[in-house]
Amino acid sequence: MKTIHISADREYDVKVDVDFTVQLSDLARDRTRVAIVFSESMKARIPTFDSGDTEYFYLPIPDGEAGKSASVLVHAWNWLGAAGFTRTDLIVGIGGGAVTDFAGYLAASWLRGIDWVAIPTTIAGMVDAAVGGKTGINSDYGKNLIGAFHSPISVLIDPVWLETLSDRDFAAGLAEVVKCGFIRDQRILDLMHAKTLHDIRSSREVTLELIERSVAVKALVVSGDFKESFDREILNYGHTFGHAVELLSKYSLRHGECVSIGMAYIAYLSERLGIISSDIRALHIETLSGLGLPISYKGAEWPELLAAMKVDKKSRGNTLRFVVITEVGKTQRLENPIESELYAAYERLCQ
Ligand SMILES: NC(=O)c1ccc[n+]([C@@H]2O[C@H](COP(=O)([O-])OP(=O)(O)OC[C@H]3O[C@@H](n4cnc5c(N)ncnc54)[C@H](O)[C@@H]3O)[C@@H](O)[C@H]2O)c1
Known part of the structure; x- marks a missing residue:
């Protein structure tokens, strides 16, 4: 225990x-x-x-x-x-x-x-x-x-x-684990490196370590900041775009699947803006797709997505806010990026 x-x-x-x-x-x-x-x-x-x-x-x-x-x-x-x-x-x-x-x-x-x-x-x-x-x-x-x-x-x-969890639900839950890896814990990403969903599911040891480490990341954040302010907001990595996808899919996708799409989006956007290297962007895509999680999106049109992101709870007033990483374990806030860049990242995600 x-x-x-x-x-x-x-x-x-x-x-x-x-x-x-x-x-x-x-x-x-x-x-x-x-x-x-x-x-x-x-x-x-x-x-x-x-x-x-x-x-x-x-x-x-x-x-x-x-x-x-x-x-x-x-x-x-x-x-x-x-x-x-x-x-x-x-x-x-x-x-x-x-x-x-x-x-x-x-x-x-x-x-x-x-x-x-x-x-x-x-x-x-x-x-x-x-x-x-x-x-x-x-x-x-x-x-x-x-x-x-x-x-x-x-x-x-x-x-x-x-x-008894279905593979789909197991993978969707792991999206939050991947998120914890990117915002705070390189070891989570190492444990998942080049692993399929089956590899992880079939190892009780790896599964439990991933759960423990993710709980530890959440514990660290919520212990420091029980109510919602920026520290707790880092748990929303990938969620600004993810929530918009979730809303517009009318909840037909699992929350974790939307977060996976949201992390792929923020990785493309961050790479475009020079916030992360292409290696870190690639690490997002490889890790998520290795688990069978979605990394591309063919759903709602851009204007609807943008409007849905603007009503997300992390947006304040007219400010569109994202949590980004500059490297694994280092988060910062990104406010109102240029719309042409937001759109270009969306186009990349749709390819
Ligand atoms: N309080 C928070 O901080 C917080 C954070 C994230 C999500 N949430 C909430 O959590 C909910 C989503 O949770 P979820 O993804 O666990 O979905 P869920 O609770 O809806 O469960 C998904 C499905 O899995 C079934 N299920 C549960 N355990 C199972 C098992 N061991 N084997 C087989 N089937 C099982 C359930 O009956 C259900 O049909 C949402 O309502 C969301 O708002 C809350």
Whole structure:
């Protein structure tokens, strides 16, 4: 087991390579009631917990983004009320990022904040969503518009969940791992060098080291800057263009696939602007394509993409902002690059 400590609104540990059933029984020991929140599609994989005087309650919610809704939240509040959940009880989210975002927000909003535990079951959840204390649900006006910063008391990463992930979801989760490599950790890129998705999946050791290192990158950033300001923004490397692609694809692409396209775009743009060398641009393309992630784009037209980037949350007023790297591990902000260069990078991406 490897433990990564996070110091934010509270101190807590992310434990990598644990048996979640054993760890959860320990954490639940002194609680009267524990709510297990999970998505309906994962029902068969949720064990029945039984320990001492603790009473366990099980709350299935709709799969994916449908679960992160106000109506499901209202149902969950009523359910907690009926079960008599008090300030000293515990909520546990077992699932992908959608479930841990929802469970965390349920915990944040119940009695002005009760303890919760995240048990992420996707790579994206393990290295990103469950770490850092951002919780929330969607509104009819957009994703993640309702939320709170409310860190869990523990994050438990059990590799048993990885076995059933599809190759597509596994690769999409690795896009965030590649991002962590470029913004902070050369070793991640070295571990992935010349590796295919199959090479990585078939090595438990490499997979776990990649997860640990990515969690460590996120931990470093969120510990230094719990709320959103520039340091935390570096986690959005590749996301300005990626979010625009995601929005315009109407969420038909996985988030990680959009981030992959976004990193390819920022690599082309940065090379054009002389911010990175052609070698670093090539490293982006080789690493992402080696994992089977998309590195080109044939979707929306340029004016739509530009408009979507301008409403991205990293843009302030009329300023279009990107996170760029100058070399592996060194980030900086790029504001309002010349539009002809933005367009030229888009054309390169479309080739
Ligand atoms: N809070 C944050 O900081 C943060 C950061 C990034 C993403 N997010 C959120 O995370 C969500 C995306 O998370 P995600 O990519 O994990 O998607 P997800 O939670 O929607 O899960 C994707 C699919 O995988 C299934 N699944 C989950 N675990 C599985 C397993 N072990 N085996 C087989 N199938 C499994 C789910 O049922 C679902 O159908 C989004 O809602 C996003 O907004 C939050």
